[in-house]
Amino acid sequence: MEDFTNKTLNISALPKFEETQLQPLEKKYFFVMVLQRSLFYMMLLGVLLVIYFMNSKDSFLEDKLMYFLGIWSFLVLFGILYLRISFTKKGFALREHDVIFKSGVVSETTVIVTNNRVQHVALHQGLLSRYFGLASIELFTAGGSSSDLKINGLLLEDAKxxxxxxxxxxxxxxEEFKEEAPTYDSLTNEALQLEGDNKEDNETKEF
Amino acid sequence: MKQRNFDFSKPQRQSLIGVVVLFVNTLQKSVRALWPIILVYLFRNKTTTSLLEIYSGIFGIVFCIVLIAFLRYWFFQFYIDYSQNEFVIESGIFNKTKTTIPFHKIQKVTIDQSLIQRIFKVYKLELDTAGSDKKEASIKAISEEMALELKSSLVQNDPKKTFVEENQYQEVGSPKSLISISIASLLKIGITANYLASFAYLILVFSTISENLKQIGREDVIENNMSQLEKLPISSLFFGFLFFIITAVLVINLVLTLVKYFNFNIRKDGKSFVLNYGLLNVKNTIISPEKVQIVKWTQNFFQKKLNVNTIEIFQASSEMKRASAKDKTKIPGCNLNEKEKIIALLLDKIPSFDKVLYPNIRKLIVGIFFFVLLPVVLGFVINGIVQRFSLSTMIVILLLYVFFMGVILLFSYKNYRLFVSDDFIMKQSGAWDIDREIIEPYKIQAVKTHQFFWQKWTDIGSVVLYTAGGRISFSTTNYTAIKKEVNVWLYQVETSKRNWM
Known part of the structure; x- marks a missing residue:
């Protein structure tokens, strides 16, 4: 641990994350997303139609069914198009030491989580996804929820x-940690959480 | 230490003198909760209350508090249940609370003294448990003998904890102070920092007072004063008001800083550091260097001239838990020497940097567009519609705004830097208070890079570095340079075997 040196580092020879060949998400996943979306759009259409027919006597809305349908189909078209673009923009790579996930239409975001900093892994599978043999994986780090990496639309085998x-x-x-640092470190680490602020809370409880 | 003067298997009370400590404690709490009412009571029309009434009122209140303090003392008992291997505290006058702490959950036993406790020669004993909600037990007033003995019997019952006890044994006896912050430094910080916070506090105080006046139907006090103020010429009113605000903010700042950070000292305790501070409530914070994720130091122009800094330390929360802002520790008013000493203690060495990343000029341009141009246009448009101010006043207001905002933007652009070396990353930012946040690359948890699609042509991008104690982001800079650094940082994280917390 102590003999770790970092002097002779040829930066240009390092593997470049930006040049890593990214794997696209499963084609089937796009279909799943479209299915999920269509459900939402159908409900939206239902709501719009109910609103229209409830107020059809209203002079303002009279004979404006075409506008309603027009707005709806525009939303659908735009939504699906955006979905398509964002789907093609997504890609992941599993490198030897880290996982890369790239996404974003307006802002291209690349998240990199290294394997040795992952706290735990979760594998999710929704109802639709299960039918298509898809799964999503989530890598949790100690860096807070915004640094968690979630990849949807993987083949179940890949996710596993x-x-x-x-x-x-x-x-x-x-295991390495357990071997190297026996009880002392882990104990003091945990023992050192005296927080001044909490004392006041306790005082009030006691009262 | 072996002889037993106390039998902890039987319920024990605190020192009788502890009633005084509990009294002060209760008084403090009551005053903190009721001060607006007391203030209003004192300043209401004198004619309606006789002297006798006031005295009897005060006497009644004091008697009540004494009674409560005594009852708290009487019903507060603690004992060791040897059959269950537990420490038990029973407390509460009407609502009885029974706290049981199994021995194996006790992580640390601290013995401490605040100002009042020091006067009456009693000690406070606190237990830290490993419970996730950090529920600690504390005994407020026991004699030194009892404290030491209780501590040893609590700690000895678990063989694993013996060395922990040895570590902390010196705490009561000989505090080897590494650094102590002088009152002069605190005063310097008091007059140069936290203007905004104190201003907010001032507003809070006024709103509480007026709220309480309203509740007792005396809002006429405010109205009378206001109407008297309105008779004064506008310029003297303005300057008087400005003068009042500035002095009030400064005084509040000074008092708050002094009370909070009085007698600030740092001691070494094994591998970690113990910070002790406070006038009324002595606070006791522990920092273990390997858990430190971000070290931040702040200095503004005045503080630079006066040679004071504020250091903030962000630690990782306990194992396998998420970062929270509560694990932030502040060290106010250290001079250059002390600052370097503290940073060297936390990071092993004084950081030096060999690379600097600058923001792109577009950061300034975008800032000016959103915070200067857009508000000015909006201001003119809205004023054009509602006709609140005349054109000339509008121009004066907006010119002031443009100047103020422009200066802030220009300075925050000028100060925005990312310094990089093999062992450290430092972000510098801020317009007036200049913050410098330092992290060690091997403590990075995750890296995120951002680029808007229109930034592709100009090769601009941003980066966010996540640690277990917070994140550091650097935006609108050379994307190629950032990507190069990210590759180096990833290499460092992936090859590092050092424990990041």
Missing amino acids: KIKESVSEKIIEIT
């Missing part, structure tokens, strides 16, 4: 592969 490779790393690290 990622989960396994990351979990292995977590176990490896925890």
